[in-house]
Amino acid sequence: MYVGFKVEKNKPYLIVGQGLAGTILAHHFLEAQIPFEIWDASPTYFTSSHAAGGIFNPVTGRKLEKTWLAEELFNYLPDFYTRLQETLQASFFHPMPLFRPFAHAEMRTWLEERKAQIDHDYLEWTTEGVWIKEAGWVDASILVRVSQIYFRQLGIFQSREYVSSLAFGRVIFCEGFHGQQNPLWAKLPFLPAKGELLIFESDQPSKDYILSKNGFVLPLTVNQFKVGATYRWDEFSPAETADAQDELQQKLLSMGVDSYTRLITRVGVRPATQDRRPFIGMHPHEPVGIFNGFGSKGVSLIPFFARAFVREIQGIEELPFEVSIQRFSHLFSP
Ligand SMILES: Cc1cc2nc3c(=O)[nH]c(=O)nc-3n(C[C@H](O)[C@H](O)[C@H](O)COP(=O)(O)OP(=O)(O)OC[C@H]3O[C@@H](n4cnc5c(N)ncnc54)[C@H](O)[C@@H]3O)c2cc1C
Structure with a gap:
């Protein structure tokens, strides 16, 4: 029979990573009144959330x-x-x-x-x-930044890298693609995908809708837009690349934009997985859990699964098997 994980009142949870996943999980912890702290070490670890088209x-x-x-x-x-x-x-x-x-x-x-x-x-x-x-x-970047101010005001945020700590009842890792370097999760089949997008100024695209044609052009203000996004699986540095910039230029041309001023490039690595399903759940043998693997769809997947994960933690309802790390139980044999 399924038994929920008991919330230990005197030993709070620690959420590691305050990208979109850690942030939205933290808001659900607050709603469920589960005591926790949240730590993040950007820019040591660069994030996907600040690069996202959203x-x-x-x-x-x-x-x-x-x-x-x-x-x-x-x-x-x-x-x-x-x-x-x-x-x-x-x-x-x-x-x-x-x-x-x-x-x-x-x-x-x-x-x-x-x-x-x-x-x-x-x-x-x-x-x-x-x-x-x-x-x-x-706008994932604004959501993450204003949430950080909110968590600081509540006294539950620290700008700090997680190495190890015994002060917490359970640690939930929301480290984005950096999770594949964490020895606890290194066996999970991550498939990170680096992406770039460009913020530009132009009078040509419509400001009333998102145009999607082998990429997207998304209106930000009256004359500022985002075009994206590229994919590559062979290197994961935070540096922009000439190939991706060419590809973005081609996307713009194919969407009818040939007159524009480049403003900023954003680079990130999507925490994607080989079976295209998230990695969620508590470790079978350690007091740790993971909330990761949201790939290129974090904005739509994370809220629903943050709620589902909290329900599992409270012992109300088990996560669907296809997103639970139970599907990899053979990788966690002691
Ligand atoms: C170019 C691009 C375009 C995208 N477009 C879209 C889109 O249009 N729609 C969509 O839904 N998604 C999009 N995505 C995907 C989206 O960005 C991700 O799904 C989502 O942001 C993942 O959030 P995360 O919190 O899991 O990871 P991240 O945002 O990478 O956050 C991980 C956090 O963990 C911290 N961290 C890691 N290790 C440690 C440690 N040991 N100690 C402390 N802190 C640590 C890092 O500092 C970081 O802040 C895009 C991604 C890219 C790159």
């Missing part, structure tokens, strides 16, 4: 399918971010339509012929392409 989008792939768990994730997401904005008195949640033009005439014909099978509630079809409903973006 897009949430319930539709994926060429066949416009609903993403994995779309209904569950997208039922919780707007409520959660709206509530968090109120708590933090900040603005970072930006619901916004997303437009996917047909790549070419053959693609339009191919999709229209299958419209009856493909169609669902998140799609609105036009002759030029498809509008995706319930999409938008979260």
Whole structure:
């Protein structure tokens, strides 16, 4: 029978890492009144969250399918971010339509012929392409920064690297792609993916919606936009690369933007996994846990699974097996 992990009142939890994962887990700990501290050591460890495009989008792939768990994730997401904005008195949640033009005439014909099978509630079809409903973006960098101020005010944040500590009942690691260097988790099948995006100024793109065509252009202000994002799996330095910058330029051209001023490049490494599912749960033999592996979809996955993890910690409901680290129990044999 499943037995929940007891919350030890006199020995609080420690959350290691205050990227999007650690931050949102911490807010759920606060709601559940689980005592904890949260530590983060950026810039020693560079983060994915400050580089993220922040897009949430319930539709994926060429066949416009609903993403994995779309209904569950997208039922919780707007409520959660709206509530968090109120708590933090900040603005970072930006619901916004997303437009996917047909790549070419053959693609339009191919999709229209299958419209009856493909169609669902998140799609609105036009002759030029498809509008995706319930999409938008979260400014993850602002969310993380204002949360840090909030946690400092509560006296639960320290700018500090975790090495080891006995002062805590349990330690939950939210270290992003750095988790693969942690001996406790090194056997888990991480598959990190470095990404770059560019913030630029231009009069050409629309400021009213996110354009998605083999990449995205996302409006930030009247004339500032983000274009992204690139992927590579062979090196993980925080440095921008000439290849990625060329690729971003090509993406802009293919989305009709040829006149712009480059402002800033953002670089990060997505904490992706080989089976494309998160790593969540408590270690079978040590008083430690992990909340990681959210890949390129942290904004939509993290709130739902932070709530689910807290419910498991409280002994209310077990995590789904496909996200639980129990699926790798053979890697943790003593
Ligand atoms: C270019 C790019 C574009 C992206 N676009 C999107 C998007 O459009 N939509 C989306 O949903 N996602 C996107 N992502 C992915 C998103 O950024 C991640 O899913 C999410 O931010 C992961 O958060 P995290 O907290 O797990 O990791 P991180 O943000 O990397 O945070 C890990 C934190 O742990 C700290 N840390 C690590 N080890 C230690 C230690 N030993 N002691 C103390 N602190 C430690 C680090 O300092 C860091 O702050 C994008 C990523 C990139 C790179």
